[in-house]
Amino acid sequence: MIPKVAVIGGGSWATAIIKMLSDNFSTKEIYWWMRNADAINHLQKYKHNPNYLSSVEIRIPEDNISDDLATIVNLADYIILNVPAAFLKETLSKISPEQFKGKKIISAIKGIVPEENQIIAEFLNQKYQVPLEHILVISGPCHAEEVALEKLSYLTIASVNVGLAGFFANLLNTRYIKTNVSDDIFGTEYAAVLKNIYAVASGICHGIGYGDNFQAVLISNAIREIKRFVDAVHPISRDIKESAYLGDLLVTAYSQFSRNRTFGNMIGKGYTVKSAQLEMNMIAEGYYAASCMHVINKKYKVDMPISRAVYAILYEKHSPQIEMRLLTEQLN
Numbered sequence: 001m002i003p004k005v006a007v008i009g010g011g012s013w014a015t016a017i018i019k020m021l022s023d024n025f026s027t028k029e030i031y032w033w034m035r036n037a038d039a040i041n042h043l044q045k046y047k048h049n050p051n052y053l054s055s056v057e058i059r060i061p062e063d064n065i066s067d068d069l070a071t072i073v074n075l076a077d078y079i080i081l082n083v084p085a086a087f088l089k090e091t092l093s094k095i096s097p098e099q100f101k102g103k104k105i106i107s108a109i110k111g112i113v114p115e116e117n118q119i120i121a122e123f124l125n126q127k128y129q130v131p132l133e134h135i136l137v138i139s140g141p142c143h144a145e146e147v148a149l150e151k152l153s154y155l156t157i158a159s160v161n162v163g164l165a166g167f168f169a170n171l172l173n174t175r176y177i178k179t180n181v182s183d184d185i186f187g188t189e190y191a192a193v194l195k196n197i198y199a200v201a202s203g204i205c206h207g208i209g210y211g212d213n214f215q216a217v218l219i220s221n222a223i224r225e226i227k228r229f230v231d232a233v234h235p236i237s238r239d240i241k242e243s244a245y246l247g248d249l250l251v252t253a254y255s256q257f258s259r260n261r262t263f264g265n266m267i268g269k270g271y272t273v274k275s276a277q278l279e280m281n282m283i284a285e286g287y288y289a290a291s292c293m294h295v296i297n298k299k300y301k302v303d304m305p306i307s308r309a310v311y312a313i314l315y316e317k318h319s320p321q322i323e324m325r326l327l328t329e330q331l332n
Helices: 012-022 037-046 069-075 085-091 120-127 144-148 162-172 185-208 212-233 243-254 259-268 273-280 285-300 305-315 320-328
Strands: 005-008 030-033 078-081 104-107 135-139 153-158 177-182
Touching: 005 012, 005 069, 012 030, 012 144, 012 162, 030 069, 085 120, 085 285, 104 120, 104 162, 120 135, 120 185, 135 162, 135 185, 153 162, 153 185, 153 243, 162 177, 177 243, 185 212, 185 243, 185 259, 185 285, 185 305, 185 320, 212 243, 212 285, 212 305, 243 259, 259 273, 259 285, 259 305, 285 305, 305 320
Parallel strands: 005 030, 005 078, 078 104, 104 135, 153 177
Antiparallel strands: 135 153
């Protein structure tokens, strides 16, 4: 039986997920919540998202698109969250744990909930009493822009409930999407958070003027940082070279579509955080993640010089040139 699936959020990944689902089963079973009423009106009239991936045709019924979150949540069996982590708490503020009862919640968010300093699975489990067995995480390596172009892409679906992960993975499988399943929900989530910080670092280095040779050293050290941290938080057997970890890091650190790399590049070229954010007009999750990880790592005390350097640049206003020069003495 095909479940009713709701996508919460209006960004590029939400649009890409709607496309994947629409290419795989009946659009009558797909619902979409967006905050922006003008965008909804545009979608209903012209069948395209005016703000993100506007080339993608939206084929779901216009009555299935709404700004009434409670109604969309109540209608769905599977709920895919795709709002920036910084705004998740506010977005769900009027939703009660009872409304999530019995539903499967999927996070396509690559960030940490500020103030709570929790990954999405922890936040849903502790604040909304969603059992871990009902929580799934979508990780890459995959950019929404390439999904829109139907370029072959891979996704990893992680859950402690591997059977559920496999079922949901089949909902996303198309001729241009291949899926893998993992039971490492904590490792894949934290790796997805950290890779955004390292993509910011990559962009900063590029903006300053470091070349490809140094970028290779930076990212090879970054994957080791990820391994040290996820092994400290959730010490299970995992291969850090798998696509969900190393692959996701590589595409985010190097791709032209990476908003975190773009944000870092602007910082390296001398933009302030505020001016970079205003010019991009998109959320770079790595900015918020750098602060959250700085707090979280006070508990674990993992050696993370790259993450620490990004935090110092973004939040302590250290010189990018000086901070990265100091970092070069710590990498190998």
